[in-house]
């Protein structure tokens with residue numbers, strides 16, 4: 001290893017062994033390179049989540065890595081293959097987080113929908129959800145990003161059958177053009193995505209669906225962009241994260257010759273953000289004048305208590321009012337007014 005002043009280089013998969021490595025450097029008094037081939041990683045590396053006293057929602061990581069290789073994404077190269085956390089460890093940590101006072105748990109990972117595929121015993125995300133909702137004291141379970149093709153009937157059933165599972169799903173779309181989806185190596189078509197949305201909405205009324213879109217992927221024409229705008233409008237998303245395409249060295253798309261200019265990408269991001277705002281307002285509009293439950297997450301310096309509803313609408317209310325004071329981790333039910341809604 002030859003970086004002046006650097007004694008130890010460590011990969012993310014060895015974070016838990018950091019102290020041992022530091023000791024080794026101290027003893028051997030020579031620089032160490034502890035990085036090894038990420039695709040050799042076979043097991044989920046346990047790194048317990050610290051309970052933060054002020055937080056209401058706790059993140060529970062259940063999975064690492066991805067085998068999909070979308071052509072724009074560096075994650076499979078940087079984080080290695082899919083590895084699932086052992087269910088007994090995931091469940092034990094969930095219990096610990098609930099005992100530490102977190103009423104809501106958010107399941108996180110890179111490819112959470114494929115949870116369990118690499119485990120010897122037969123586990124999948126649906127089974128893990130069914131076990132998690134049994135934990136006494138857990139009020140809300142929120143699923144983070146799940147790829148469209150990973151919603152099995154069993155998974156949908158596990159979401160529908162417990163009122164602890166939030167009616168909010170994040171389903172990355174990335175483009176509203178089938179041609180671009182193929183170039184991205186995304187394994188679904190717009191028709192399949194639309195059908196899935198319909199199926200989910202039939203089973204979960206008022207479902208909130210958020211998504212991610214990449215603007216200006218290489219080769220994206222005006223027609224592709226117009227198709228994305230139309231498709232996105234038709235989906236009724238409750239929130240959209242818009243990213244301008246950005247080259248990731250070592251990925252196939254970074255070498256595509258038909259890159260879109262920076263100026264055009266910026267314009268397309270603006271177009272999409274406009275659609276995103278209208279879409280979010282329409283979704284929130286369904287809840288105005290109705291009672292919603294907020295889990296207070298923090299109190300801002302202006303004296304507002306801020307939290308989210310199960311549908312992931314951010315709401316702010318005065319932290320002290322009518323002799324009542326709201327603190328973090330408390331559930332409050334309010335009749336939603338326009339002025340209470342935070343904008344993403």
Ligand code: SF4
Pocket residue numbers: 066067068069070073074075076110111147
């Ligand atoms: S975008 Fe998601 S599914 Fe595609 S390679 Fe990256 S992590 Fe995997």
